[in-house]
Amino acid sequence: MLKPNTNYDNLKNSYLFYNISQKVNAYLKEHPNTHLLRLGIGDVSLPLPDAVIKALHEAVDDQAKKNTFHGYMPECGAPFLRKTIAAHYNSRGVKISNDEVFVSSGASDELGDILDLFDKSSTALIMEPAYPAYVDANIMAGRKIIHLPAGKEDGFLPSPPKTAKADIIYICSPNNPTGAVFNREQLKSWVDFANRHGSVIIFDAAYEAFIEDILLPHSIFEIEGAKECAIEICSLSKTAGFTGTRLGYTIIPKELSRGGMNLNSMWVRNRTTKTNGVSYIIQKGAAAVFTDAGQAQIKKNINVYKKNAKILTNALDKPEIWYCGGKNAPYVWMKVPDGFDSWSFFDYLLSEAGIIGTPGAGFGKCGEGYFRFSSFGNPEDTALAAERLKKLFSR
Secondary structure, X not given: OOOOOHHHHHOOXXXXXXXXXXXXXXXXXXXXXXXXXXXXXXXXXXXXXXHHHHHHHHHHHHOOOOOOOOOOOOOOOOHXXXXXXXXXXXXXXXXXXXXXXXXXXXXXXXXXXXXXXXXXXXXXXEEEOOOHHHHHHHHHOOOEEEEEEOOHHHOOOOOOOOOOOOOEEEEEOOOOOOOOOOOHHHHHHHHHHHHHHOOEEEEEOOOHHHOXXXXXXXXXXXXXXXXXXXXXXXXXXXXXXXXXXXXXXXXXXXXXXXXXXXXXXXXXXXXXXXXXXXXXXXXXXXXXXOOHHHHHHHHHHHHHHHXXXXXXXXXXXXXXXXXXXXXXXXXXXXXXXXXXXXXXXXXXXXXXXXXXXXXXXXXXXXXXXXXXXXXXXXXXXXXXXXXXXXXXXXX
């Protein structure tokens, strides 16, 4: 008889954002036609940049002509896009070769797939609060998880543990959900820790484009020693509005080896076995992101989201509510007012102000007592939500 993967029994009954949608749907059933202010899930609200749209149209036209038609694409990514992404890193002082770049259908997919590189007996260290998929993907694999707590005391930027050792270390900077960003010295301590213990860091850089402080690193490969211990996973979802278009990329340096095996070579073998590549049309659109026009246009959109974040943090400053994030990151992570836990605060905001946020408890035990706002919403709705928050907190 077939034995299913019983590790699924160890997962929570439902995913965080599914729970939120169920609560919202129930509210709308009782209050039809209500316009809710959605500051919860981190989906973007602005359309793709013009440079990307133009490239997508050109790529579609290419598929209509015999001499420019593309069928299966190279599994690791089209050479033109791998070269473009490597050049983008090199322009920022991080030397990456074309064949260290792997094109994917998005960071979320890659964060799960990348675990194929590691034996199931390996342990995963996850800093919490954490993006739920980090935990769930490792539970599905039956892997032991070390939960490293973070909190207000350390600004949600924990240091390496003195005793615990782990094979896989997750770092997300700028962080989802807290918006906290590791500086160079902090990241260096983690790189040194990983190299000392033979660990591999999975560095989630999905929000690096929101960093404006020139002293903060965009890539872990800006840190000495990182090429011997880190894999970087990035995405165009928040950078360029590709949440519905789907494209990301992963950097695996050739210097990264463990147990006599080279992880770059292993990933080539994995991709050429398990994928048929990302659509030519999508890769053509992605390449346009890195043109001068594309960069100018995505920065314009990102500035809209940064302004949203500023409007939200201003609403929290006057009542002196503690928060982090909102600068160098698209998320604002606030401490809920006394008398609430994170889910009761969700219900309060929904019923009293028509605002949807994300309860911190959904990101692990360390998230209880906190609440996340996303700055990716409609600017008009964000401004209205900020005014409603001010009124609520003035009570």
